[in-house]
Amino acid sequence: MTMFTREYMLTHAAMRDKNCDGKFITGVHSTGIYCLPSCPARNPKAENIRFYRTEREAKKAGLRACKRCKPDDFYRGYDEDLDLVRELMARVRKEPQKYPTAAAMTRSSGIGNTKLNQLFRKHYHRTPAEYLAQTKIQAAAELLDQPGAGVLDAALGAGFENSSTFHLQFKRTMFLSPGKYKNLGADNSFTLSLPEDYRAPEIVAYLTRDPTESDNRLTDKGMAKAFEFEGTPAVMYLDFGNGEVQVRLEGMAPNRANMRFAHRIGLRLLGLQMDPKPFLTRIQSEPKLAPLIVGREGLRVPQTLDFFEGLVWTIVGQQINLNFAYRLRSTLIERWGKPSVDGLHTHPSPQAIANLDYADLTGLQFSKRKAEYLIDTARLVVEGKLRPERWEHAGAGEIEKELCAIRGIGSWTARYLLLRCFGFADSFPLGDAGLAAALQSYFSLEKKPDRETCTTLMEPFSPYRGLASFYLWQYLKERTGKTTASPIPWNRGKTA
Numbered sequence: 058m059t060m061f062t063r064e065y066m067l068t069h070a071a072m073r074d075k076n077c078d079g080k081f082i083t084g085v086h087s088t089g090i091y092c093l094p095s096c097p098a099r100n101p102k103a104e105n106i107r108f109y110r111t112e113r114e115a116k117k118a119g120l121r122a123c124k125r126c127k128p129d130d131f132y133r134g135y136d137e138d139l140d141l142v143r144e145l146m147a148r149v150r151k152e153p154q155k156y157p158t159a160a161a162m163t164r165s166s167g168i169g170n171t172k173l174n175q176l177f178r179k180h181y182h183r184t185p186a187e188y189l190a191q192t193k194i195q196a197a198a199e200l201l202d203q204p205g206a207g208v209l210d211a212a213l214g215a216g217f218e219n220s221s222t223f224h225l226q227f228k229r230t231m232f233l234s235p236g237k238y239k240n241l242g243a244d245n246s247f248t249l250s251l252p253e254d255y256r257a258p259e260i261v262a263y264l265t266r267d268p269t270e271s272d273n274r275l276t277d278k279g280m281a282k283a284f285e286f287e288g289t290p291a292v293m294y295l296d297f298g299n300g301e302v303q304v305r306l307e308g309m310a311p312n313r314a315n316m317r318f319a320h321r322i323g324l325r326l327l328g329l330q331m332d333p334k335p336f337l338t339r340i341q342s343e344p345k346l347a348p349l350i351v352g353r354e355g356l357r358v359p360q361t362l363d364f365f366e367g368l369v370w371t372i373v374g375q376q377i378n379l380n381f382a383y384r385l386r387s388t389l390i391e392r393w394g395k396p397s398v399d400g401l402h403t404h405p406s407p408q409a410i411a412n413l414d415y416a417d418l419t420g421l422q423f424s425k426r427k428a429e430y431l432i433d434t435a436r437l438v439v440e441g442k443l444r445p446e447r448w449e450h451a452g453a454g455e456i457e458k459e460l461c462a463i464r465g466i467g468s469w470t471a472r473y474l475l476l477r478c479f480g481f482a483d484s485f486p487l488g489d490a491g492l493a494a495a496l497q498s499y500f501s502l503e504k505k506p507d508r509e510t511c512t513t514l515m516e517p518f519s520p521y522r523g524l525a526s527f528y529l530w531q532y533l534k535e536r537t538g539k540t541t542a543s544p545i546p547w548n549r550g551k552t553a
Contacts, residue, residue: 066108070094078131082109084120091115096126139452141166142176146188146450153193154216159186178520180452182483193217194230201239202317208235231320232329241320242313246305249323254355257297259531260328264359267383271402272390282326283394283401284362286318290397293319295327302327308398328357331480336521346517349499349528358527360477364445365438366404367478371470372430388421410435430465437463445478453481476523485515485522495529498536 061081069077077094084091087105091112092098109115112132122129130137145166149156156162162185163170177185197215200206206214212223212235227235232249241247251257257279264282265275273282278296285291291309295302304323309315324330337354340346361367369389374382393409394402410431418428437443443463448456453475460471468487475484486492487508496514497505506514518525 061108063108066094067103067106070096070106071100073097082112082115082128084109084115084118086120089120090123091120091128092123093126093128093131096123098123098125134458138176139180139455141168142173142180142452143450146192149189149192150196150450153189153196154214156189157216157218159184159189162189178483180454182453182481182520182523190226191230194227197223197227197235198231198238201235202313206239208239211235232324233320238320241316242311245307245311245316246303247316247320248301248303249327249329250301251327251329252355253300255300256353256355256357257302259353259356260359261295261297264326267387269383269387270390271387271400272394272404274399274401281399281401282362283397283403284322285395285397285403285406286315290395290403291315292398292401293323293326295323322362325360326362328359330360331358331482331524333357333524336482336524339521340518340525343517349525349532353528353531356528356531358476358480358524360480362404364474364478365407365435367474368434369404369410369431371473372427372434372465375427375430375470385421385423385427392421407435407438411439426465434463434465448479453479453484457484476526482523483520485526487511487515489526491530491533492526495533499529499532 066077066081066083070083073095075095081094082091083094083096084107085101085105086107087101091109107118109118112128127135127137129135145162148165149162156165160170163173166173173185177183177188181188183191193215197211197217200211200214201208208223209220212220215223217223217226224235227238228250231238232251233247237247261275261280265273265280268275271283273280276294276296278294279302280295282293282295283290284293286309289309292307294305294307296305297303302323304319306315306319333355337350340350361370370382370386373385373389377385389405389410390402393405393413397403413432415425415428415432418431419425423431434443438445448459456475456479457468457471460466460474461468469489472484473486473489475481476486488511493505493507493511496502496511500514515522515525
């Protein structure tokens with residue numbers, strides 16, 4: 058306890074100073090309990106207090122945790138409010154038909170509507186109503202996957218009161234009708250209906266921004282993307298038309314499982330899982346922010362193919378210029394991805410990267426530290442110590458904390474992954490040089506803002522700071538002339 062004097066700790070414990078939680082523990086030997094400095098209970102007499110550096114020391118002294126401030130929960134990272142939301146979400150997933158509206162969720166939670174909305178926003182970057190709608194559609198999709206299940210069966214089983222509402226919401230979320238979804242696997246293609254304001258040229262330009270990559274390619278109708286599913290390499294072709302995109306699979310049998318997977322990654326790549334309309338509505342009412350979206354309405358955030366692809370990109374791209382990052386990533390794909398259709402290669406699997414030695418990468422201009430981060434993290438995935446599937450229903454804070462505990466992953470990497478891999482709309486990569494440059498340009502600042510200033514400038518965009526980041530990047534590209542304009546032959550949508 059060399060950091061604080063006894064007098065300092067007595068004073069700040071008497072003040073119930075929350076800033077001291079985690080720095081020391083107050084032991085009350087007259088009652089046999091230990092507390093956080095911020096404990097709301099009545100202050101004990103000074104002669105009955107001893108201070109401890111760790112919870113372990115307090116327990117070794119024979120003290121038990123206070124039931125009011127719950128220091129044991131604090132030290133194991135337990136969040137009572139988050140746990141309440143988790144339990145509510147689990148109940149909704151198990152029996153979505155019991156929750157006809159978000160109001161039913163509020164009643165079930167036992168807390169007020171305002172607080173429940175705040176908790177969902179804080180941890181999941183969405184509203185309870187948005188979560189309920191998504192959960193019901195997912196439940197319906199799973200029911201449609203069952204042999205013999207009809208569309209009406211799926212609608213009623215997922216808690217929809219009538220088929221017309223179900224059809225409308227299903228198509229709005231899945232971008233094809235329930236009947237067509239059920240029929241996936243009948244052949245090697247399906248067609249997604251795109252929103253009216255969908256900006257296909259900008260999305261495809263972003264996905265194919267590195268012309269040296271061999272895992273994707275710009276085509277005369279859109280783009281092609283190589284991927285691997287259950288050990289089989291294939292290529293997905295995205296052919297755009299008037300208000301729709303045909304998703305076509307080559308190199309893989311068009312069975313039910315394969316086409317369901319193609320549908321899932323098609324929605325991810327096209328950014329269709331994050332609706333920008335609430336963000337646009339929010340920003341339009343702010344005079345200083347509204348110019349950012351003018352001419353860019355409908356722009357969406359493309360998701361990475363999967364977590365590992367996103368993870369590799371963030372590690373490769375750390376602290377180097379963009380063109381060099383492109384070159385390193387292209388080298389990984391060409392050397393250790395699987396050959397697929399039409400000369401494309403799949404992104405390397407975790408196993409392929411985990412099998413490498415550090416020298417395999419340092420000999421290709423990877424720094425020793427970057428080689429270690431890539432290979433060691435891939436080995437964590439292969440060994441089951443890093444399992445992104447566990448985060449399917451986790452909150453943004455939980456995921457960020459676990460990611461940042463991994464060597465080589467900091468706050469920038471974690472928050473970029475939260476946005477591009479997990480679709481958290483309010484997660485923005487603080488410390489991103491491009492974002493700082495965009496903020497400097499948009500707000501006409503004399504110098505590039507530091508982290509604290511970036512945080513302040515991004516606050517008005519809350520709770521859509523992740524989406525705002527993407528619009529700011531696009532704004533910067535247009536200002537610097539680095540964006541792909543839209544003389545693309547298949548362009549049928551709006552352009553800036």
